[in-house]
Amino acid sequence: MRKNLTQLDKKYVWHPFTQMRDWLREDPLIVKEGRGVYLKDMHGRWFIDGVSSLWVNVHGHRNKEIDSAVKKQLGKIAHSTFLGLSHEKAILLARQLIGIVPPGLNKVFYSDNGSTSVEIALKMCFQYWRHKGMAGKTKFIYFNNSYHGDTVGSVSVGGINLFHNIYKPLLFGSYMAGFCEKKLETLLKRHHKKIAALIIEPLIQGAGGMLLCPSGFLKKARLLCSRYDILFIADEVATGFGRTGKMFACEHEKVRPDVMCLGKGITGGYLPLAATITSDKIYRAFLGYYGHKKTFFHGHSYTANPLACSAALANLKIFKKEKTLQKLKPKINYLKIQLKVFQGLKNVKEVRQLGFMVGIELIKNKKAGTPYHWEERIGLKVVNEARKRGAILRPLGNVIVLMPALNISMNTLKKLLKITYQSIVSATGNVK
Numbered sequence: 064m065r066k067n068l069t070q071l072d073k074k075y076v077w078h079p080f081t082q083m084r085d086w087l088r089e090d091p092l093i094v095k096e097g098r099g100v101y102l103k104d105m106h107g108r109w110f111i112d113g114v115s116s117l118w119v120n121v122h123g124h125r126n127k128e129i130d131s132a133v134k135k136q137l138g139k140i141a142h143s144t145f146l147g148l149s150h151e152k153a154i155l156l157a158r159q160l161i162g163i164v165p166p167g168l169n170k171v172f173y174s175d176n177g178s179t180s181v182e183i184a185l186k187m188c189f190q191y192w193r194h195k196g197m198a199g200k201t202k203f204i205y206f207n208n209s210y211h212g213d214t215v216g217s218v219s220v221g222g223i224n225l226f227h228n229i230y231k232p233l234l235f236g237s238y239m240a241g242f243c244e245k246k247l248e249t250l251l252k253r254h255h256k257k258i259a260a261l262i263i264e265p266l267i268q269g270a271g272g273m274l275l276c277p278s279g280f281l282k283k284a285r286l287l288c289s290r291y292d293i294l295f296i297a298d299e300v301a302t303g304f305g306r307t308g309k310m311f312a313c314e315h316e317k318v319r320p321d322v323m324c325l326g327k328g329i330t331g332g333y334l335p336l337a338a339t340i341t342s343d344k345i346y347r348a349f350l351g352y353y354g355h356k357k358t359f360f361h362g363h364s365y366t367a368n369p370l371a372c373s374a375a376l377a378n379l380k381i382f383k384k385e386k387t388l389q390k391l392k393p394k395i396n397y398l399k400i401q402l403k404v405f406q407g408l409k410n411v412k413e414v415r416q417l418g419f420m421v422g423i424e425l426i427k428n429k430k431a432g433t434p435y436h437w438e439e440r441i442g443l444k445v446v447n448e449a450r451k452r453g454a455i456l457r458p459l460g461n462v463i464v465l466m467p468a469l470n471i472s473m474n475t476l477k478k479l480l481k482i483t484y485q486s487i488v489s490a491t492g493n494v495k
């Protein structure tokens with residue numbers, strides 16, 4: 064059966080972000096089951112899920128409460144459209160979300176993945192200015208190394224050359240900024256009449272390689288946007304739902320965005336759901352007679368899927384009941400202490416951490432500052448070593464990412480760190 068599945072996969076499936084030529088030569092890991100922070104493959108081997116199934120899983124796999132919430136909802140209805148209809152779970156979830164996001168955000172617009180939540184944010188901001196009679200404000204500011212998803216709109220505000228450059232002819236022009244307050248202010252001063260919004264991953268750029276934003280920059284960027292009449296979009300798709308140690312990364316600097324994008328962990332990593340949350344100010348600009356064409360003409364077949372909303376409600380309930388964020392604190396501190404050991408490795412350039420988001424950047428020669436060439440795929444080599452030792456990781460180029468579910472036990476966290484350390488040593492061939 065297993066061999067058969069492997070053959071069928073190779074015959075019929077095209078995997079995301081995967082060079083299929085390589086895939087066809089490898090023996091793929093086929094996941095059969097999950098339990099807590101572990102995944103089991105077709106051979107019956109168990110692995111620690113070191114990246115929470117690509118940053119989505121929050122309270123572990125097969126969490127009793129989320130399982131039962133989804134099953135209960137299945138007993139009622141799996142899906143009905145949200146276009147022209149509503150349903151209980153989406154309404155209740157919207158109320159709960161508004162209770163936890165930064166003040167000033169009052170309206171929830173659902174979709175089904177992080178990219179669409181960003182797409183919606185961009186379209187909303189663009190259209191907002193049209194309704195306000197400032198049709199010239201059509202452009203966006205985004206940051207170098209940013210990642211906001213893979214749809215054409217979200218790629219237009221993406222700053223990772225390897226992923227985004229090829230699509231340039233398809234993209235709308237935007238302004239790219241860096242983490243320099245002065246330069247950002249100059250850009251805003253010069254172009255604010257043309258700029259609809261700024262989009263940022265608060266405090267840490269995930270897919271860019273777990274790159275930390277200088278302390279205070281987020282707040283400053285927010286202030287500048289207010290000063291120059293530019294909407295501020297916080298993309299919390301990766302950072303939301305506790306990953307940085309607080310429910311949302313914006314809380315660290317008490318930032319109130321005009322629009323917030325949520326996805327990934329919103330359902331505890333169970334089902335596809337996303338939300339673009341915005342202020343009454345923006346919402347009200349879309350109100351008017353139908354003939355005035357102020358309607359936000361955007362929606363998806365599975366917008367606000369009831370099963371996903373049920374999972375999301377259970378996810379939020381667990382945060383409260385289990386005091387997840389409180390229990391996370393000692394684990395974050397432990398992680399911080401243990402990561403110092405990695406810094407001593409000969410091929411580790413830098414270790415970056417914000418809460419439970421970790422990036423360990425590898426370097427070929429630390430003294431000479433020579434990086435690994437991206438084609439050497441050192442990250443992949445480490446991941447392969449980790450797999451042999453019982454952990455599933457996924458690198459970002461030369462950066463090894465650790466982002467386990469928040470409910471990982473101290474013991475398993477210890478195990479994960481040990482495997483990661485040994486795997487780096489083995490793949491780079493160097494210790495100190």
Ligand SMILES: Cc1ncc(COP(=O)(O)O)c(C=O)c1O
Nearest residue numbers: 176177178210211212269300301
């Ligand atoms: C900050 C950020 N925004 C958006 C996305 C896109 O989310 P999705 O993969 O659900 O489309 C991601 C995915 O990694 C992300 O990290």
